[in-house]
Amino acid sequence: MQADYVIVGAGSAGCVLANRLTEDPATRVILIEAGGRDWHPMIHIPAGYMKLLDHPTLTWGFKADADSGLNGREIPYPRGRVLGGSSSINGMIYIRSQPEDYDHWAQLGNRGWSWDDVFPYFRKAENWDGEADAVHAKGGPLFTSHTRDKPLLCQAAVEAGREMGWEFRGDLNDLPHGLGDHLGWVQQTRGGRFRASAARSYLRPAKKRPNLEVITSALVHRVLFDGKRAVGVEFSRGGVTERADAAGEVILSAGAVGSPHILQLSGVGDPEHLDRIGVPTHHALRGVGKNFQDHFITRVSCEVKDVATLNEKSRGLPFLGEIARWVLNGRGMLTYGASLVAASVKVLPESATPDVQALFASASYAPGPSRRLADTPGMTGGVWQMRPLSRGHVEARTPRPEDQPSINPRYMDDERDRRAVAGGLRLVRQWFQSPALARYVTQEALPGPDVQTDDEFVAYARQTGSTVFHASCSCRMGPDSMSVVDDRLRVHGLQGLRVIDASVMPAVTSTNTNAPTIMIAEKGAAMIRASGLVGVGV
Numbered sequence: 001m002q003a004d005y006v007i008v009g010a011g012s013a014g015c016v017l018a019n020r021l022t023e024d025p026a027t028r029v030i031l032i033e034a035g036g037r038d039w040h041p042m043i044h045i046p047a048g049y050m051k052l053l054d055h056p057t058l059t060w061g062f063k064a065d066a067d068s069g070l071n072g073r074e075i076p077y078p079r080g081r082v083l084g085g086s087s088s089i090n091g092m093i094y095i096r097s098q099p100e101d102y103d104h105w106a107q108l109g110n111r112g113w114s115w116d117d118v119f120p121y122f123r124k125a126e127n128w129d130g131e132a133d134a135v136h137a138k139g140g141p142l143f144t145s146h147t148r149d150k151p152l153l154c155q156a157a158v159e160a161g162r163e164m165g166w167e168f169r170g171d172l173n174d175l176p177h178g179l180g181d182h183l184g185w186v187q188q189t190r191g192g193r194f195r196a197s198a199a200r201s202y203l204r205p206a207k208k209r210p211n212l213e214v215i216t217s218a219l220v221h222r223v224l225f226d227g228k229r230a231v232g233v234e235f236s237r238g239g240v241t242e243r244a245d246a247a248g249e250v251i252l253s254a255g256a257v258g259s260p261h262i263l264q265l266s267g268v269g270d271p272e273h274l275d276r277i278g279v280p281t282h283h284a285l286r287g288v289g290k291n292f293q294d295h296f297i298t299r300v301s302c303e304v305k306d307v308a309t310l311n312e313k314s315r316g317l318p319f320l321g322e323i324a325r326w327v328l329n330g331r332g333m334l335t336y337g338a339s340l341v342a343a344s345v346k347v348l349p350e351s352a353t354p355d356v357q358a359l360f361a362s363a364s365y366a367p368g369p370s371r372r373l374a375d376t377p378g379m380t381g382g383v384w385q386m387r388p389l390s391r392g393h394v395e396a397r398t399p400r401p402e403d404q405p406s407i408n409p410r411y412m413d414d415e416r417d418r419r420a421v422a423g424g425l426r427l428v429r430q431w432f433q434s435p436a437l438a439r440y441v442t443q444e445a446l447p448g449p450d451v452q453t454d455d456e457f458v459a460y461a462r463q464t465g466s467t468v469f470h471a472s473c474s475c476r477m478g479p480d481s482m483s484v485v486d487d488r489l490r491v492h493g494l495q496g497l498r499v500i501d502a503s504v505m506p507a508v509t510s511t512n513t514n515a516p517t518i519m520i521a522e523k524g525a526a527m528i529r530a531s532g533l534v535g536v537g538v
Helices: 012-021 046-051 099-107 115-125 152-163 198-206 255-265 271-277 316-329 415-432 454-464 514-530
Strands: 002-008 029-032 126-128 142-144 182-185 212-215 219-226 229-237 240-252 296-304 341-345 356-361 378-385 393-395 406-408 441-446 497-499
Touching (some): 002 012, 002 255, 099 115, 115 126, 115 514, 142 198, 152 341, 219 240, 240 514, 255 271, 255 393, 296 415, 296 454, 341 415, 378 415, 415 441, 415 454
Parallel strands (some): 002 029, 029 212, 126 142, 240 497
Antiparallel strands (some): 182 341, 219 229, 229 240, 296 441, 356 378, 393 406
8 A cells, every 4th residue: 555644643633634645635634543443432431531541442541661760660550552542541631831942943943843833733733612713714624612610629729829928810722931830711622512532533535535544553564764764664453464664754743752763663763772672774864762751740639528529429319410501502520531620830940830740630549650539529639740850761671573672761750859848748647728718628548647758758659659641852852862753843963754743842832732743643644745855646
């Protein structure tokens, strides 16, 4: 089989690319996905994400390495393996991040990636459920929405933030440069009562076009080369090995774990690493799989009284009522994502902008990566350092594409990260002790009143913390010798090969990564179309 473009991975970025590149009817595209169709009903019910993070077929079943900094725990590392990728299983938070993040990308030598450069691509993607304005747009593929329900405990969290001196922002995607501590209501990738995954928003309309072929349940083995030019990929499905040839380009959109892994299996990477696993070096590129970053979350939970929480609404007759609300008017807890309220606050004196993110939930959970709701009413603040200094890796362990690579974010490896984690936990504790929330608190359940010093907070974090699912930066964009792609997302030293997904971020964005990943793919698709390669024929 042959096409102009072969895209590997039908996640957030791959679905965007498949849609945008096939807008030209003269361009043929093959999109290859390791998972299957997004048929599972829990994908489309927003709150269903809690049942999907460890799903045996809709995720890869990855675990982070035992030496990732978490006391030997091999924590689950969810990555979507289904049409829509991780956008089909995530918490649906739509936040574009601080403008300074993108200005930093440009300052690192990436021309065309400042905030002013990327902002139009956020708007191009968007189909906002409100009125179009200078911040939000209508008419794009991606449904984005306000927080419609504002439970009493979440309103109290907003008021408590004001008591802390944090500025309330009516729109968390309207952030001026230099903004200080702030909080507001979270926006979602949701259209009506259903999740707006990239598969629903971008791929579903594109699948109607005759110039797009979508191949599912297919594991990509490697990129195929003719000298230094990528000419296709090898993959298997149903026990049969096949190939897809690209007359124009091969585009890796397999995510921050999958894209570096495929490059390494293709002989593109650090020669010393490739030699250790028995893969001949085709093209030396030492940065492949390096610079890996992720946000690391730890939680403060309190038991509460005299106010309704999701804990009791998720069981028995109250839950039946919530189902009815969702069916009849698209409201209630089944429309909720990971959080309804988010705060961004500075805890390190050396930071120029807020450096920890805290998500509030009118619910409480068991410790660690579990998403099981507690039996008694509770509330939770999940906090992470926005710009971690620690750097990890993604490395193939064997030449076999079916074997999980080493995934090691090296959480809290840098001393500043440990200070930020401790400061963030202490900050959330103070938030919960503000009068607007303190009136409901009966006791702090986690980490508990015995935890007071920075060392104790860090020890608690190592024992209970987990990923926020923001894997990034493992094929980073830049002009230096340890970068993997240039500022047009072309792999250094090779032709006909790009990487377009969260792995190309030079540094992880401060907040959630799904909106920025979709922006990257929108911008990448525009770059490809501007290059004149679209429609080169087959």
